[in-house]
Amino acid sequence: MDVRDAYEQWADAHAFFDTAPIPAPAPHRGDPLAEQTGQWERRLAETPNGHLLRGNALFDALRGGGTLHLLHVTHALERITEHGVLHPSGGCLVGSVYCAPLTPTDSGLRMHNLGAYILDREAPAFVARSGGAPDRTPTPLVFELRLPEQAYRGLAGIDYLRLGGIHLQIYSRLEYLLxxxxxxxxxxxxxxxxxxxxxxxxxxxxxxxxxxxxxxxxxxxxxxxxxxxxxxxxxxxxxxxxxxxxxxxxxxxxxxxxxxxxxxxxxxxxxxxxxxxxxxxxxxxxxxxxxxxxxxxxxxxxxxxxxxxxxxxxxxxxxxxxxxxxxxxxxxxxxxxxxxxxxxxxxxxxxxxxxxxxxxxxxxxxxRYPDFYFYYDQHKALQAWNYWNHMDIVVPFNGTFPKGEVGINPAYPDLDYRVWRAEQDAAGLLHPVEELALTIAPRLVDIKHTLMRSSRWAEPAAPAPV
Structure with a gap:
């Protein structure tokens, strides 16, 4: 498969939420589902909350550029500060540092309701399941991410349900590991x-x-x-x-x-x-x-x-x-x-x-493939990072549905960020209290060590839905 084919596959794996949809090229108009897809877009938009599909707080922040504030929840702060490295994980965001949006206010950083659920309910449940060890306390990390001028201002979200063809293509390249x-x-x-x-x-x-x-x-x-x-x-x-x-x-x-x-x-x-x-x-x-x-x-x-x-x-x-x-x-x-x-x-x-x-x-x-599976997902992540860098996508998001799940592209060459350990006040707002010297490394956490796959708490992977 040539570079153009790979580029087109990854472009097709993204959902574009631009206010004025770009007309499909002639070959795609032959898609037997094209008309039905348009009907579904209109039908979804007419639901009680359908207006949020095109206009929401996250999209406003991505369109505006400038500085973004994102929440990442870790259960292994001591480990990652010891090594000074934070690794992305797979899942619905392919190979990103899994985050939720934060909104600056005069009183502190307000969490998106997704982030609030993860920090206040989901992460503690994981800790309880692991036995409640003190070194596994959920800790909020605040990322201040400055988007460069060339960052993509469109809205291209990765849709993991569209990755089937890419999975098949990667397997065809790596099948002789079996x-x-x-x-x-x-x-x-x-x-x-x-x-x-x-x-x-x-x-x-x-x-x-x-x-x-x-x-x-x-x-x-x-x-x-x-x-x-x-x-x-x-x-x-x-x-x-x-x-x-x-x-x-x-x-x-x-x-x-x-x-x-x-x-x-x-x-x-x-x-x-x-x-x-x-x-x-x-x-x-x-x-x-x-x-x-x-x-x-x-x-x-x-x-x-x-x-x-x-x-x-x-x-x-x-x-x-x-x-x-x-x-x-x-x-x-x-x-x-x-x-x-x-x-x-x-x-x-x-x-x-x-x-x-x-x-x-x-x-x-x-x-024997579980021994190689890390490389399968790493191969997929490399392709995603290559596409995102080509498009100057710094903050990919889950485009299956714009719930609020966002990530940080760990391979972006001009990534400009600072990270703090934060504390939560009685009103639920977050306050950065300690800046950390952490580097985001473009290498996936082995799936065996992520919270969503195992009870082995070896890396600071955030909870993700897939």
């Missing part, structure tokens, strides 16, 4: 899992491409059956449900946060940590599986202002669209499901992104 028998077994596993989810995939294709009407209860049961076989569907389901809650909630807290230009992250955070406690401390969205039998009660425990019947219908259409748009090869309409050749190479033509996502998940535990 033995011939391991490669064969991996391919057979991926094909078998896909083949046994034909009912859901064909149903989603019919809804997305043909406008088929399917009872939401039936679709969600099919989805529930497929989740154990296709782990990426857990991520899709989570993002669709989190999106629905943040867009449609009219609860007092949500309304108050919207007035401040913020989506209400507590909705999906509480869903994960309270309603689905088995996910607490793991962040393995591959196991995300809301109950189908009492879905209405499940939703009511999260937010009583949303309509469960409307949510089920929305999720049926939205998840079908995301399956088609993110997991099928762009421009292809998979058909004749029972007549196709169920072989890896032939499936990549129509389902390449799906296979790429599945391989990316499988490799974490497959054969």
């Amino acid at each position: 033995s011939k028998a391991e490669r064969h077994r991996l391919r057979e596993s991926v094909v078998s899992r896909t083949k046994n989810c034909t009912a859901l995939l064909s149903m989603a294709a019919a809804i997305a491409y043909e406008g088929a009407r399917v009872p939401p209860g039936f679709f969600l049961r099919l989805l529930d059956d497929a989740l154990p076989r296709l782990p990426i569907l857990g991520y899709v389901y989570f993002e669709a449900l989190a999106e629905y809650l943040m867009l449609h909630s009219t609860a007092p807290r949500t309304v108050r946060l919207a007035a401040a230009g913020e989506f209400d992250n507590w909705l999906y955070k509480e869903m994960l940590f309270t309603t689905l406690p088995h996910t607490a401390g793991r962040f393995d969205l591959a196991t995300f599986r809301p109950p189908t039998g009492d879905f209405d009660a499940f939703l009511a425990r999260i937010d009583s202002t949303v309509d469960p019947a409307h949510a089920r219908a929305y999720l049926t259409e939205r998840i079908s669209h995301l399956i088609a748009a993110r997991l099928f090869t762009r421009g292809q309409i998979p058909g004749a499901w029972h007549h196709r050749r169920w072989e890896f190479d032939s499936l990549t033509a129509e389902l390449g992104p799906l296979l790429g996502h599945m391989i990316h998940r499988e490799l974490r535990t497959f054969g």
